[in-house]
Amino acid sequence: MSEYSTTALKMTRSFDVPPEKVFDAWLNQEMMKKWFFTLERTNKVAQNNPQVGGTWEIVDHRDGKDYRAIGEYIEMNRPKKIVFTFQMPQFSELTDTLIVELKDTQQGCEMTFTQNIVVPHEENWTQADIEQALKEYHDGSEHGWNLMFMGLKELVETGKISYQG
Template identity: 30%
Template structure:
């Protein structure tokens, strides 16, 4: 789903999990779990590409970096955690390249059979041509979290 404002566009994804809100929340911050689901999502989108490093400092103000085998100079998506409210909300910056900046907000609501995650990725409107691809990437990652859990 795409929403536009004057300067920002958003890509959003909703996914239902058969796992607890705590398990889904922790899957975003545990380096071992992130490595599992992100590697699977990467293999699905870019066969032959491997996740080589996951670094997570899971605290407000802490950072993360994910590096894959396409990144010859050992750069990859990085970000800073802005809000960590386990198991309800996680907010972080997402910087796919140097100089880029966007914000991802994840809300997790309990459900009878697990939980529902809603992810909203706000980015500069100049990326409008990539918003559908961004939503597809987040959908792929949430599917892989479900498969991992």
């Protein structure tokens, strides 16, 4: 399938902790399995090699199925920026790029998150079909990240996540 479009999702979140703490929550396996595409009670695999060229993998078990997310680190500048790929091979061979940028604030830090989303086209799609798919992928991704970022905020600020799905 060679036809696809892209859309960008950009979100900003504030944390009452230094950027180093949020940066580490993206890369520490023990922290990742509590919020990153998984919850601690449903996580089956959390593997990470947090360096440029290194890979990560999360396997979450929900509703009797395993969901696998994988990627590779492209850029890392602690505690300011992480750029990495994201793919769920069971759904698509296409790869998104995720960018996490952190900056100091008086209260702690601000995270700007960008997901460059690749949306595959179906045969015979019209421009309206493409626009609808872009909106659905964008909005679906935004919903998922909103939930994950609530967990991330609670984890870095309190050390645990109370909501467990």
